[in-house]
Amino acid sequence: MTDRPAPDDRPLVLVSLGTDHHPFDRLVDWIDGYAADRPxxxxxVQHGGTRPPSVAEGVAFLDHDRLGALMAEAAAVVTHGGPATVTEARRSGHLPIAVARDPELGEHVDDHQLRFVSRLDIAGMVRSCASSQQLTATLDKALSQPADFRMDPEADSGPAAAVRYAGELIDLLCSSADTPPQRPLPEPDADVAADSWPEVTVVVPTRDRPExxxxxxxxxxxxxxxxxxxxLVVYDHDDPDHSLSDDSDDRPVLVLGNTMSPGLAGARNTGLLAAETDLVAFCDDDDTWLPHKLRAQVAVLRAEPETEIVCCGIRVAYxxxxxxxVLDRTTVTFADLLRSRLTELHPSTxxxxxxxxxxxxxxVREExxxxxxxxxxxxxxxxxxxxxxxxxDPAVRVLWHSRSHFTGRWQTVSTALRWLLTEYPEFxxxxxxxxxVAGQIAFAEAAAGRRGTALEWALAALRARPLEPRVPLAVAVACGLPADAVLRALHRRGKGI
Structure with a gap:
């Protein structure tokens, strides 16, 4: 048995759950697991109304001065998604590691923490964690690279911050009107030795589509x-078929069950966390890759260390x-994606x-x-x-068919799109x-039989863009045209709503 270091000599991870009376046992369990693995x-843990931890140290409440002193001493600060707690951590010079309370788990009355933490994470004002594995990895990084989790307490306050934010919005609005310069792709290197190509992990979520x-x-x-x-084949809502496993040296196939939230996002995250390689690719279980797809993409990442993702064109089979x-450009920006979904950038690419x-x-956002x-x-x-x-280059064949997961799930489609507009006010x-997006919501609401709501969203779309082409389709469906007939006509031309 190794000697446990004296408490005063160990780096401190401070966890503050605020004073909310709803239990947040999930985060306490995650920290207990971390404390057990990292003695x-x-x-x-300042646990408030939540039960105290069993492995980590715990205290129900801390007065303001004691909390400030501990934050000053801490190597890393973990908070729930309360604005006051996040603000206090930032004022102490920490980039907070935030875990939002989830109302569906009884951790709060509504989803405002999920939305608040999401926006702060996008703005770089917190590091959001949605799983115990992600929290462990983030804490390890905070302790090994402390400079990445420290900040100037004055950096996000006062008139300067407001001016900076306004400037960013103006830049975004101006840039959205123009196509960015297209940087040429690197030339493939035919002389690269086989053993110098990096290993790649491919995550394939699946559910009830064995053939x-x-x-x-x-x-x-x-x-x-x-x-x-x-x-990595990740089974979601289904028993894993281990007969697919293959232990070959250069093309191994491993079979896993989804250990995260049920659904596609959780299945992708299960694969991401299980991957042991720097490069990870996604592929849906009904799509296929052309033989040259992966080699062409890896060549770009090998030549461009600053690039984080490479996509390619698709062939839609219906x-x-x-x-x-095929998207006739080599570079895509945030403003491009606000303007258009760019469906050529399919997850299987x-x-x-x-x-x-x-x-x-x-x-991947599981919420x-x-x-x-x-x-x-x-x-x-x-x-x-x-x-x-x-x-x-159309290097992926994407299958559109009646067994697609979201076929007919119009309420889910509408709710998710409205969530997107809330999370990204830049739209x-x-x-x-x-x-x-408003036109897509209008179509989904019409397909679900909610005519009044569909027309409201159709008007919202028209106010933003009088010639939005999804509006007449949504109105036609609201007036009785079958949504499936519209989709079939679009799919035959390789298009969707």
Missing amino acids: EVRCL LLRRTLRSITGQDYPGVITT NTTESPR FLLRRDALVHGCGM IPGSYGEDYELLLRLARRAPIRNLP RLVPRGYAR
Whole structure:
């Protein structure tokens, strides 16, 4: 048994849950797990109305002076999503590590903490954590790289901050009117030795589509990529099929169950956390890769260390027709994505640096209703940090069919899109982008039979953009035209709502 260091010698992780009377046992359990695994770290939890920790130190309440003294001493500060607690941590010079209370778990009366922490995380004012694994990784980074979690307490207050924020919005509004300069892609290097290509992990979420899944796996293991490709098949709401496992040296396939929130976002995060490689790709279980896809994308990341994600074009397959969808640009910005969904940037084309998510902008957002649009929201967050790179080449075949997960789930679609507008108020600065989302909501509401709400959103879309093309479709569905008929007509041309 190793000697436990004296408490005063250990770095302090201070956790403040504020004074809210709702229990926040989830975060206490996460900190207890961290304290048990890291005895060399002192963990102190101010737990308020929540039960005290069993491994970490605990105190119910701290007066203002004692709390300030502990924050000054702490190596890292973890907070719930209360504005007062977050502000106090920032005033003490810490970049807070924030875990929002979830009303669906009985941790609060509404979702304002989820929305508040999300906005602060996007603005770089906190580091948000949505799982115990993410919290562990973030705390380890805070202790090993303390400078990344310290800040000037005056940096986000006063007139200077307001002027800076206004300037950022003006820059965004101006930049959204122009197409950014297109930086050429690096030339592929044909002389690279096979053993110098990095290993790639591919995360494939799946649910009740065994035949399509096997075809997807064949397209991944059949890549002409010189390096190792490890595929993680993550089963969501389904028993894992371990017969798919393959322990080959250069194309292993591992089978996992979703250990995060049920749904697509949780399944992707399960794979991200299980991955042990710097590069991670996504592929849905009904899509297939062309043989050259991965090699072409990795070549970009090898040549551009600053790039965090590379996408490519797609071929949309619907019934007996196929339509290429290729974005004729190599660089995509945040303003581009506000203006247009750019459906060519499909999640099955994503190749990412794992660290950009796990220790950067955050994991796939599991709180998005039904996980609808989680890929688009992730692109928005990544594009805030650095431009997205794109190969104008249809290297992924995307299958549109009646078994798609969101077929007919109009209430989920509408709720998720309204969530997106709340989380990204910047849409109000880009009328074309706001009208697009409002038109999609109008169509979803009409398809769900809520005619009045559909017409309200249709009017909102028209006010932003009088020629928004989704509005007449939504009105037609509200007047009785079957939504499925509209979608079938669009899908035959490789388009959607």
